[in-house]
Amino acid sequence: MVRKPATLKDVAALADVSRATAARALNSYGYVGDETAQKVQAAAEKLGYRGNRLAQALRNGQLPIVGCILGDIQNPFFARIAHDIEVLARECGHNLVIGSSEEELGQEISLLASLRSLSIRGFVVAPTSADNNAHLQGLIAENVPLVLIDRVAEDVESDHVVVDNEGGARKAVEYLIAMGHRRIGLLQDDMRIFTSRERMTGYRTALAAGGIEPDDRLIAVSQSTVEHAVDATIRLFSQKMPPTALFTVDSLMTQGALLAFRSMGISIPHDASLIGFDDFNLATFTDPQITVVSQPVSEIGRAAARLLFDRLSGKSDPPQKIRFETKLIVRGSVSRHSAG
Amino acid sequence: MVRKPATLKDVAALADVSRATAARALNSYGYVGDETAQKVQAAAEKLGYRGNRLAQALRNGQLPIVGCILGDIQNPFFARIAHDIEVLARECGHNLVIGSSEEELGQEISLLASLRSLSIRGFVVAPTSADNNAHLQGLIAENVPLVLIDRVAEDVESDHVVVDNEGGARKAVEYLIAMGHRRIGLLQDDMRIFTSRERMTGYRTALAAGGIEPDDRLIAVSQSTVEHAVDATIRLFSQKMPPTALFTVDSLMTQGALLAFRSMGISIPHDASLIGFDDFNLATFTDPQITVVSQPVSEIGRAAARLLFDRLSGKSDPPQKIRFETKLIVRGSVSRHSAG
DNA sequence: AGACAATGTGAGATCGATCTCACACATATT
DNA sequence: AATATGTGTGAGATCGATCTCACATTGTCT
Missing domain, CATH: 3.40.50.2300 (Response regulator)
Known part of the structure; x- marks a missing residue:
């Protein structure tokens, strides 16, 4: 009941030629007689020959x-x-x-x-x-x-x-500063990750340009999942002096922040402002819609x-x-x- | 500059044994002397031998x-x-x-x-x-x-x-009927797809049980993408007698329907009700939150x-x-x- | 001492496709 | 007639790992 897939040898045998000739006919290289070629094609067809990519690859x-x-x-x-x-x-x-x-x-x-x-x-x-x-x-x-x-x-x-992670982050934070925010939170990934570093740099650059002293208490690190981001956001906004705005470095974190805000009764944008890096499908489904830095x-x-x-x-x-x-x-x- | 990865032959040569013995030492089968085994291990280590899964697979x-x-x-x-x-x-x-x-x-x-x-x-x-x-x-x-x-x-x-697609769809539509809806729209995939058929069956069964005549004009077919679902929803709700409720068969379609409703100025649940098959991350981010049939x-x-x-x-x-x-x-x- | 295991090892076949080489036969060139 | 060129084909090597088999070399038992 267990048919093995046909090999080149089978095809060659059926067409009554050598393996070399069969290979030539099927891959059309070298000299092959018309008649022979057709015999081989027919045999291959009949056996449902597919070739073994493994063997080809090994070769x-x-x-x-x-x-x-x-x-x-x-x-x-x-x-x-x-x-x-x-x-x-x-x-x-x-x-x-x-x-x-x-x-x-x-x-x-x-x-x-x-x-x-x-x-x-x-x-x-x-x-x-x-x-x-x-x-x-x-x-x-x-x-x-x-x-x-x-x-x-x-x-x-x-x-x-x-x-342009740095530029994107900078634009986001500059915008927050322009809107009057000075206690700007950052919710980011592990610093080993390249994008995280760059976005962090953009964040710091914008703060510096705005004459704002960076404050480590406003920076939370979390894995990039909705669940972890919820926790991190809650920690960030449970401080005595919570941020007035938050910049999140990816869309899963943005979603986590949204959930956290809801569970804490923080209303956006009234109680806190939010910008996320990376646009996402449902950023426009929320009320209000989420301001984001989008990448192509x-x-x-x-x-x-x-x-x-x-x-x-x-x-x-x-x-x-x-x-x-x-x-x-x-x-x-x-x-x-x-x-x- | 282009090093090829080490082969078993290389390892065997370095350890000064045959390929067979090297293979035995590395895969620990058959008889191998302790000393020989260690020589082989060391050689493999030194060359960074990894084995070629292709060759193994071919064999x-x-x-x-x-x-x-x-x-x-x-x-x-x-x-x-x-x-x-x-x-x-x-x-x-x-x-x-x-x-x-x-x-x-x-x-x-x-x-x-x-x-x-x-x-x-x-x-x-x-x-x-x-x-x-x-x-x-x-x-x-x-x-x-x-x-x-x-x-x-x-x-x-x-x-x-x-x-249980049929049961899920039935529950959704029964719920809509229990809430007083009788013109219930269905936004579904191509009927070749198994889930689509089953969910359609659930839909029809629920309608029949509720004594409601099915109406093909309330059924729209679309590919399972947000964009296609938007169009299909708009067609469905542009009729003279649009549905009062819509059941969508997957989460991308649910999102499409939401977008379509917004663009048409249809407010949920006031102007139309919505249930989607398959829960999704942001179903609770919308206002109102979306009622869904969830699957594990x-x-x-x-x-x-x-x-x-x-x-x-x-x-x-x-x-x-x-x-x-x-x-x-x-x-x-x-x-x-x-x-x- | 001779038979028989237990233990180690290597030569060579195998998996399937491809490619080089050598050979056959034809036709063409001097 | 002798040499070149063009066509068509098959034998066998190759890729890398594995496995069967045969052959050693010990040690053990009657």
Whole structure:
């Protein structure tokens, strides 16, 4: 009952030619007689011959698969990117392996090792850590195509696609300052993460430009999930002198902050103002709608995939560094603060 | 500059033993002398030997990868499932290849063919079509482990994990009827999709039980994206006699309906009532909060992965069919309709 | 002493596709 | 007639890991 898939040998036997000839007929290279070619085609057809990509890959050293290591596919930002990469990979005859690092460096490393032993052709990685990247340097050293996404890793000379995190954060905080806020909270990820560092820098730069003394008590760190962000927000706003405005560094955190505010009875924008980094589907469904810094999510995955497939098809330019602009989208979650 | 990864041959050469012995030492089977074993270990260590999973797979016929073909990773429902499967796969030493069928049967078929030629060990599939499934039957015939998810395919005898779609839809519509609605709209997917059929059945059953004549003009079909759902909702509610309540069959459609209502100036629940199938993150962020039929999303992926890995480890029970219950979560998007 | 296990090791086949090489036969060129 | 060129085909090596088998070398038991 358990049919094995047909092999080239089977096809060759049925067509009564050698394996070499069968291969020539099916891949159309070298000399093959018309008649022979047709016999082989017919035999292949009849047996439903598909070829074994594993064997092919072993021979030529590479599997037509690209790997993608992201923080978490459940984050809509990464889901969108994964989707776009998959579409382009499919167009290029490749499949996509996905792994979540869950923002753990160890997991990122072991995932990468596991995928490398598959002789995968190339990788798109959103590195967990900005500076601990021997594993990525290893890829470069062995000439394995790599595109970094969303985040840059120091000392790793590869293509990358990022957005202007610092500028985006700066715009957000400058806007809050312009609206009269001076106690501006920051809800951010782990500082190992590149985007977190950059957004933090933007935050500090804007504060400095506004002549505001930074205050560590206004900064909360949390994992990038709705649940953790809720807790962090509650901690932040339970202080004696809570912030009057909050800047959150990604959309899951923005959602967490919203939930926290609701549970604490803090009304937006009356009791506190809010700006989030990264626009999200439902930012306009809330009342008021949420003011955000948006990034061109739909471009990032496509750009990364394009860079990767350029490399795979042999391009060997110096590493390309793409940086997309961010945009402040003013909605209704920030109110003017009359200085106290 | 381009180091190739070390092979077993390299290790054997460095340890000054044969390939066979090196393999025995590294995989600990057969007889190997202690001293020899250590020499080999040391050599492997030194060369950073990793083994080539491709070659291993070619030899034993299977690659430690499972494939996952879903409608669209961007749908949070599928993203969650993909994530849970990936976690379990990782625990079992497997990687995950993801493909989006984009609800196209042709794409599902070609994706599956492509993954099969990789000698992937097993599949989790959310089949696009309820009845056109020769490709899935082919898997079963060749004894490739397959778990269907979210949807069942007729005549495919395999494990599956679904939810009680019909019951969920029935509960939703019964609730609307109990609240006095009689012109109840349905916004659904393509009828090829299994869940769509079942939810439609639930809808009809509830109407029949309530003594309400079904009316095709109250039923709109749309692809499962926010954008398409917006259009479909607008068409539905632009009629002379629009519905007084709407039941949407998934969370993206629910979001689309919300957007459409807003753009049409229809206020919920005052001008129209709304229930969605599948709870979503932000259903409680809107004002009013959205009443939904929830399904245990976090269980589905895990259950499917467990079934798959049970098969992979040799279990050969008759196909298991898991069906999770759904639950009506009453929030604020349905109002009592005083019959007109 | 001779037979028989237990313990170690290596040579070579295997998985499936591809590619180099050598060989066959035709036709064309001097 | 002898050499070159063009076509078509098959034998066998290769990719890397694994596994069967055969062959050693010990030690143990009658």
